[in-house]
Amino acid sequence: MTVYLDHNATTPLDERVLEVMLPHLRASYGNPSSVHALGRGARAAVEQAREQVAALISAHPSQVIFTSGGTEANNAAIKGYAFANKVAGVLIGPTEHASVRGPVQSLGRQGWQVDVANCDENGVLSASRLAGAVDIETRLASVMWANNETGVVNPMAELAELCGERGVILHTDAVQAAGKVTVDFTASGVQLMSLSAHKLNGPKGVGALIVDKAFTLEPLLHGGGQERERRGGTENVAAIAGFGMAAQLAQAELIERQQHTLGLRDYFEQRLIERLPQSVVFGAGAERLPNTSFFAIPPLEGRTLILALDRVNFAVASGSACGSEQHEPSHVLRAMGVSNELAHGAVRVSFGKDNSRADVDGVIEAITSQVKQLQGMGAATAWT
Amino acid sequence: MAYSDKVMDHYENPRNVGNFDKDEKGVGTGMVGAPACGDVMRLQIKVNEQGVIEDACFKTYGCGSAIASSSLVTEWVKGKTLDEAATIKNSDIAEELALPPVKIHCSVLAEDAIKAAITDYKNKQ
Amino acid sequence: MSSKKPIYFDYSATTPVDPRVAEKMCSFLTMDEGRFGNAASRSHQYGWEAEQAIDEARKNVADLIGADPKEIVWTSGATESDNLAIKGVAQFYKKKGNHIITSKTEHKAVLDTCRQLEREGFEVTYLDPEQNGLIGLAKLEAAMTDQTILVSIMHVNNEIGVIQDIAAIGELCRSKKILLHVDAAQSCGKVAIDVEEMKIDLLSMSAHKIYGPKGMGALYVRRKPRVRLEAQMHGGGHERGMRSGTLATHQIVGMGEAFRLAREEMASENERVRMLRDRLLDGLKDIEEVYVNGDLENRVPHNLNISFNFVEGESLMMALSDLAVSSGSACTSASLEPSYVLRALGRSDELAHSSIRFSIGRFTTEADVDHAIKLCHDKIQKLRDLSPLWDMYKEGIDLSTVQWTAH
Numbered sequence: 001m002t003v004y005l006d007h008n009a010t011t012p013l014d015e016r017v018l019e020v021m022l023p024h025l026r027a028s029y030g031n032p033s034s035v036h037a038l039g040r041g042a043r044a045a046v047e048q049a050r051e052q053v054a055a056l057i058s059a060h061p062s063q064v065i066f067t068s069g070g071t072e073a074n075n076a077a078i079k080g081y082a083f084a085n086k087v088a089g090v091l092i093g094p095t096e097h098a099s100v101r102g103p104v105q106s107l108g109r110q111g112w113q114v115d116v117a118n119c120d121e122n123g124v125l126s127a128s129r130l131a132g133a134v135d136i137e138t139r140l141a142s143v144m145w146a147n148n149e150t151g152v153v154n155p156m157a158e159l160a161e162l163c164g165e166r167g168v169i170l171h172t173d174a175v176q177a178a179g180k181v182t183v184d185f186t187a188s189g190v191q192l193m194s195l196s197a198h199k200l201n202g203p204k205g206v207g208a209l210i211v212d213k214a215f216t217l218e219p220l221l222h223g224g225g226q227e228r229e230r231r232g233g234t235e236n237v238a239a240i241a242g243f244g245m246a247a248q249l250a251q252a253e254l255i256e257r258q259q260h261t262l263g264l265r266d267y268f269e270q271r272l273i274e275r276l277p278q279s280v281v282f283g284a285g286a287e288r289l290p291n292t293s294f295f296a297i298p299p300l301e302g303r304t305l306i307l308a309l310d311r312v313n314f315a316v317a318s319g320s321a322c323g324s325e326q327h328e329p330s331h332v333l334r335a336m337g338v339s340n341e342l343a344h345g346a347v348r349v350s351f352g353k354d355n356s357r358a359d360v361d362g363v364i365e366a367i368t369s370q371v372k373q374l375q376g377m378g379a380a381t382a383w384t
Numbered sequence: 385m386a387y388s389d390k391v392m393d394h395y396e397n398p399r400n401v402g403n404f405d406k407d408e409k410g411v412g413t414g415m416v417g418a419p420a421c422g423d424v425m426r427l428q429i430k431v432n433e434q435g436v437i438e439d440a441c442f443k444t445y446g447c448g449s450a451i452a453s454s455s456l457v458t459e460w461v462k463g464k465t466l467d468e469a470a471t472i473k474n475s476d477i478a479e480e481l482a483l484p485p486v487k488i489h490c491s492v493l494a495e496d497a498i499k500a501a502i503t504d505y506k507n508k509q
Numbered sequence: 510m511s512s513k514k515p516i517y518f519d520y521s522a523t524t525p526v527d528p529r530v531a532e533k534m535c536s537f538l539t540m541d542e543g544r545f546g547n548a549a550s551r552s553h554q555y556g557w558e559a560e561q562a563i564d565e566a567r568k569n570v571a572d573l574i575g576a577d578p579k580e581i582v583w584t585s586g587a588t589e590s591d592n593l594a595i596k597g598v599a600q601f602y603k604k605k606g607n608h609i610i611t612s613k614t615e616h617k618a619v620l621d622t623c624r625q626l627e628r629e630g631f632e633v634t635y636l637d638p639e640q641n642g643l644i645g646l647a648k649l650e651a652a653m654t655d656q657t658i659l660v661s662i663m664h665v666n667n668e669i670g671v672i673q674d675i676a677a678i679g680e681l682c683r684s685k686k687i688l689l690h691v692d693a694a695q696s697c698g699k700v701a702i703d704v705e706e707m708k709i710d711l712l713s714m715s716a717h718k719i720y721g722p723k724g725m726g727a728l729y730v731r732r733k734p735r736v737r738l739e740a741q742m743h744g745g746g747h748e749r750g751m752r753s754g755t756l757a758t759h760q761i762v763g764m765g766e767a768f769r770l771a772r773e774e775m776a777s778e779n780e781r782v783r784m785l786r787d788r789l790l791d792g793l794k795d796i797e798e799v800y801v802n803g804d805l806e807n808r809v810p811h812n813l814n815i816s817f818n819f820v821e822g823e824s825l826m827m828a829l830s831d832l833a834v835s836s837g838s839a840c841t842s843a844s845l846e847p848s849y850v851l852r853a854l855g856r857s858d859e860l861a862h863s864s865i866r867f868s869i870g871r872f873t874t875e876a877d878v879d880h881a882i883k884l885c886h887d888k889i890q891k892l893r894d895l896s897p898l899w900d901m902y903k904e905g906i907d908l909s910t911v912q913w914t915a916h
Contacts, residue, residue: 002543002554009556010547010755012540025534025722027514029525035826036833037515039522068585068724071754075742099753102743198755203538204547205585205724205757220741221592222625223618232618233588234523234717236724239760306552315546315553354540387827395827401895418913419898420858422821422847426897443897447823451895496914 002313003359007199007352008148008176008292009317013242014201020245021203024238032235033226042237049244053208056247057178057193059185062213065227066240069207070175070196071099072220074142076209076231077171077192078103080217081140082112089113089137091168093125093154094335095147100173104142113137122286123150123336127158131166140169145177145193149332149348150283151292153181160189175199175207179250180258180289185210197239201353202246206239253353261351262290264360268349269293271364276371280342282333291352296345297371305347308370314363317348387448388482394452399459402441404428412505414497423450423490427497429461429469431505437461437469442497449487453477453494466502515833516877520718520811520870521667521695522835527720527871530766534722537562537759548756549747559758566765573768574693574712575703576729582748583761586726587694589741590713591618591661593728593752594690597738598659598711599626602688606656612636612644613853615663619692623661632656640855641804642671650681659688664696668850668866669803670812672700679708688736694718694726698771699779699809704729710736716760720871721767725760728752778871783810785869785878790815792882796889798902802851802864813867816851816860817885819899820892825865828888832881835866859898859908 030038054061067073108114117133163170171192179200193210223232282294329343404411417424423446430439440458461469477491536542546555567578623633634652682689690711698719712729745753798818822836847861893899
């Protein structure tokens with residue numbers, strides 16, 4: 001059995017979540033827009049999930065719009081704001097996910113001014129750095145709560161306060177943060193937030209955009225009038241119900257999961273440095289998600305190590321799964337000022353609630369022996 | 385759409401369904417609404433010489449809330465004087481039947497039906 | 510209300526997931542089976558297995574419509590497919606022209622998208638269908654201008670089930686070098702589709718209308734001659750850049766399996782369903798003043814849309830609460846407007862308000878149909894006894910001459 005250490009890419013579905021989903025795939029198959037009893041049952045399941053998701057991030061249920069995932073939520077927030085307003089400026093963090101950079105680039109093609117703020121060497125975007133990047137045109141900013149590759153957490157409340165002072169609407173991609181650290185929509189002061197279910201042991205294909213119902217957005221998907229006219233399309237009832245349950249479990253077990261994954265992560269990094277002292281952990285000087293370790297073992301090339309680990313049944317990643325068809329070094333590391341050589345060595349290990357200390361021991365052994373073998377073969381270093 | 389128990393009760397067991405002879409002097413007939421809007425109510429009252437509504441009946445083409453609203457007002461107007469009946473407000477009907485906001489127009493129609501029946505009766509005298 | 514589950518006659522709104530599909534989906538969800546990976550993960554077996562399953566599903570979907578798997582783009586459902594096709598073409602080809610043609614009986618996902626494009630400066634022609642629900646080719650041709658870049662016509666209407674002659678429309682569009690988008694949410698698995706023969710350039714599909722999961726759809730985008738789209742969801746570059754977002758493996762696998770089953774079983778299932786529909790129609794047509802909405806010949810066998818004159822649709826649905834049916838489209842049934850589809854056919858408001866859609870499917874039985882027939886007879890009598898319009902009809906009054914107090 002493979003040891004799965006890639007929980008920032010996706011997570012296995014919790015059995016308790018599956019239990020909640022199954023009835024909606026079988027007997028309770030109604031369309032929530034239908035008036036009959038089957039339809040009303042589906043509607044009730046969607047509304048219950050809305051409450052559960054709202055509770056996870058301390059929002060009101062009316063502020064939850066279900067989407068097909070984090071990517072749609074990011075697109076709906078950014079393009080939805082832009083299409084409801086005059087052409088102006090949009091500002092993003094330097095380490096944003098492709099699903100934020102993509103819609104922002106498309107706004108750029110439509111005449112929007114696009115600016116990218118700088119982060120420090122740990123990948124943190126501070127309020128003062130953001131302040132330096134806001135200008136007279138800036139109306140919308142998008143800064144991720146926590147980075148998918150490094151796990152580095154941004155000071156959202158401070159960023160929101162600054163945006164408030166400058167009259168800038170703030171969106172945050174909280175896909176990686178929700179369920180791993182405390183995320184409070186109301187207290188953070190952001191106007192728009194994106195969530196995804198499959199990063200917190202829920203199903204793929206469902207996410208949410210969090211926004212107050214008084215906030216004007218142009219829908220990304222027109223037609224049908226679902227989600228209070230904000231997102232057309234028949235609701236993915238089973239997945240939404242699963243998202244609700246996954247959110248409820250993540251909320252109830254947050255502290256436990258944090259302590260568990262943090263214990264594993266710290267143990268992992270301690271053993272890694274002991275065995276291979278040349279290792280570099282990215283973002284180690286900043287607050288990070290408890291489960292994430294992004295590192296390099298120079299001069300080894302990351303991809304080589306990852307494929308070698310897969311052969312001995314350890315699933316790890318080189319960073320963002322969405323970017324993994326490309327072989328360019330991580331844009332996150334580049335923004336942090338990491339050299340191309342070191343960046344080519346980057347490997348991400350991300351723990352989940354079901355990992356154990358034995359998994360850490362196993363992967364450390366595997367890394368050590370693979371490093372020895374690969375170096376013995378003189379193979380595939382970043383320098384060659 | 386989920387209906388309140390009271391709407392369901394009136395819908396399942398509508399009170400005072402029927403017709404009076406509309407040409408009779410003591411009968412007032414109010415017909416309101418339009419098929420295009422999805423509801424038509426016909427409310428009839430039978431008024432005695434003291435000006436008291438002795439009997440009432442209805443027929444309604446419309447949703448469950450429209451049927452319940454008209455059934456309810458036939459019960460309410462019985463025994464009332466014309467002046468008393470004219471004071472029945474749509475908000476009273478909506479409250480009694482716990483109508484959701486999208487169904488408030490049904491109670492408005494029922495109030496209009498009472499007024500129309502009273503007017504018809506008075507025009508005949 | 511009875512505690513027994515109502516008999517389901519609403520397969521056009523949504524369908525239960527076929528147990529064979531559900532089983533396959535479940536194996537792609539949890540840790541136990543070890544197939545929950547992210548298909549974009551290029552670095553381990555979890556990702557590769559997911560990708561392989563998605564490729565297989567892509568082939569199953571492509572096979573049902575005679576396409577190449579490379580021409581299939583996964584989406585979150587037919588609404589997203591419609592949005593992507595229409596906005597994507599409009600935005601990409603806007604230098605070529607600014608005119609789009611569609612019809613008044615399209616699904617809201619098409620109509621609302623077109624309205625949005627009108628706000629952005631595009632011009633849209635909304636064709637009136639004939640009384641039987643079909644689009645006249647001459648009308649379509651007359652609406653085409655040198656500015657027309659796209660025609661969007663649904664294959665099968667969701668309310669009345671009529672089947673448009675897409676091959677003829679495709680021929681016309683191709684001869685005028687205008688792209689054709691077809692919303693096939695209601696036709697996949699019910700009517701044979703061949704995107705080559707029918708000359709379709711873009712085709713929207715939905716999983717949950719044919720025993721697959723909700724929240725899953727696909728868009729066919731022709732490669733030869735190549736159709737270009739401006740993406741509506743950016744980031745990550747999934748689906749050849751046309752639609753980003755982590756692929757929901759279990760959902761895709763479910764759609765693939767549902768489409769595979771549809772291809773294998775369509776012929777026999779259509780026969781069975783047609784027999785049930787005809788039985789239902791035979792049982793209802795002896796009621797006075799009933800009207801079938803839409804053409805009966807060019808129609809999917811699953812659908813019977815019927816108006817019971819002088820009975821209002823919502824109260825009839827309440828009376829038929831032992832049956833899960835719908836009056837008009839599920840997406841608009843929370844509103845009080847009569848069905849815009851029936852209005853576009855020229856049906857009077859009374860008849861539009863009096864319409865009920867029965868849609869039959871894989872799990873409907875003869876006993877279900879017989880029960881529905883009996884219930885309709887009883888309840889329609891009861892409601893007509895309550896209806897002033899029925900009284901007037903019986904008295905011989907022509908309702909169209911009555912002065913109504915509109916409100």
